[in-house]
Amino acid sequence: MxxxxxxxxxxxxxxxxxxxxxxxxxxxxxxxxxxxxxxxxxxxxxxxxxxxxxxxxxxxxxxxxxxxxxxxxxxxxxxxxxxxxxxQAPLDFKAIEEELKTLYRQRYKQIKIQSIEIHPRGYLDTLPQEYTLGMQSKSHLKRQGTFYIKTKQSKKIFFDFNINATIDVYFAREDIKRNTELSAINTIKKSIILDKFRAQPLQNVTSGTVQSKQNIKKNTLLTSRDIVELQLVRRGESVSVLLEKDNMSISFSAEALEDGVYEQIIEVQQQNGTKIKIKVTGKNRGEVI
Structure with a gap:
């Protein structure tokens, strides 16, 4: 024993x-x-x-x-x-915690929050009944930081927070060259701990929507800094143009005089040399505006 x-x-x-x-x-x-x-x-x-x-x-x-x-x-x-x-007075912060969770859920569509901890930066013995919650624009990129609640009298009460959560993000499956369309072929979805990011992580990759802004190394976490809208039309390419007039549809080819993304207005040149404005509707497609 x-x-x-x-x-x-x-x-x-x-x-x-x-x-x-x-x-x-x-x-x-x-x-x-x-x-x-x-x-x-x-x-x-x-x-x-x-x-x-x-x-x-x-x-x-x-x-x-x-x-x-x-x-x-x-x-x-x-x-x-x-x-x-x-x-710290034994106050109930559950309502504030829920609002902070809601803010993170708005920023990260597929977030799983395990726990959240908040503490006022100064001593509080009561909480205002009415307030609005605010934080700096990039605070959601970190698992810990500072936010505030603003009372009806415009007084700001600051809090420190620490959130324990996982989010779904995308990584480069391989080296990706500049101006390459992102898809399931060259990206991979992973679940990681929300820690600290340089920019908003990419949370969805749909074919035909975005392309790489610069060369991207394999295994790089993809963020908003790495992508731009997919160029559906490129300068010098042939574009199929649709003209609808008097209940009639006429289709003809024209040369793109500039690059264009979805619904962007660009200028094209017809075979007779006439220049017109079209709205991009798809890959090498557009309609006269």
């Missing part, structure tokens, strides 16, 4: 070893306890106290690591020189 207890003790020590500490922890009172860092601890203890009238306390990481070591939490690490503890 003694050996079994010793084994369980050593196993528990191993489980809590080698943890990387966060740069910030949130507490609901002035007391900073062992459970504030390790909620599952069975031997809770008071570590620090936030000064009355204040809402944060910064502790040197090496001081905290040494203190936690004395409680059996070995080999802890920190990327930060200081670790901050912030007092």
């Amino acid at each position: 003694t050996l079994k207890i010793l084994f369980l003790f050593l196993f528990s020590i191993k489980l809590i070893a080698g943890t990387e500490l966060k740069n910030e922890y949130y507490v609901e009172s002035e007391e900073i306890r062992l459970s504030s860092i390790f909620p599952a601890t069975t031997n809770d203890a008071l570590l620090f106290q936030i000064t009355q009238g204040r809402y944060t306390k910064r502790v040197q990481a090496k001081e905290l690591i040494a203190l936690l070591d004395s409680y059996g939490y070995k080999d802890l690490e920190s990327k930060n020189e200081y670790i901050q503890f912030t007092k």
Whole structure:
């Protein structure tokens, strides 16, 4: 029995070893306890106290690591020189979390959100009943960042957030040359963790819609920076033009004088030298406007 207890003790020590500490922890009172860092601890203890009238306390990481070591939490690490503890009132943020989820779902059509965590940047003891949620235009490209809620009085309350989610994106299946149509042949769909992107990831590849903006290396994550609308008509090519007039349809060929994408107005030249405007309707097709 003694050996079994010793084994369980050593196993528990191993489980809590080698943890990387966060740069910030949130507490609901002035007391900073062992459970504030390790909620599952069975031997809770008071570590620090936030000064009355204040809402944060910064502790040197090496001081905290040494203190936690004395409680059996070995080999802890920190990327930060200081670790901050912030007092946060026990408010219900579920409605705000749902709005933030909705915003991400609007940006990513095939997103699977596992969890989301938000914290006010300052101390809050109440939440406004009416507000609008806003964030910077590129904040959705990261899994963590800052957003705000704006009250009826135009006051902005800022929050930090961290979202754990996966999204469906597309990668280059092979090296893709500039001005090449993207399709299932040269791209591949994958599910990845939402982390940090340089631009909006491509979430759908439909043949006949987009082409590469520049040369793309194999296994590159495709984003909005890598694509442009597919050129359905190219300068110098022959275009089949449709003219509808007086309940009659006339079709003739003309030379494209410029490139064109779907529904773009371009100029073409007929065989007799006459130049006319057409609207691009398909691959090397258009109609007189």
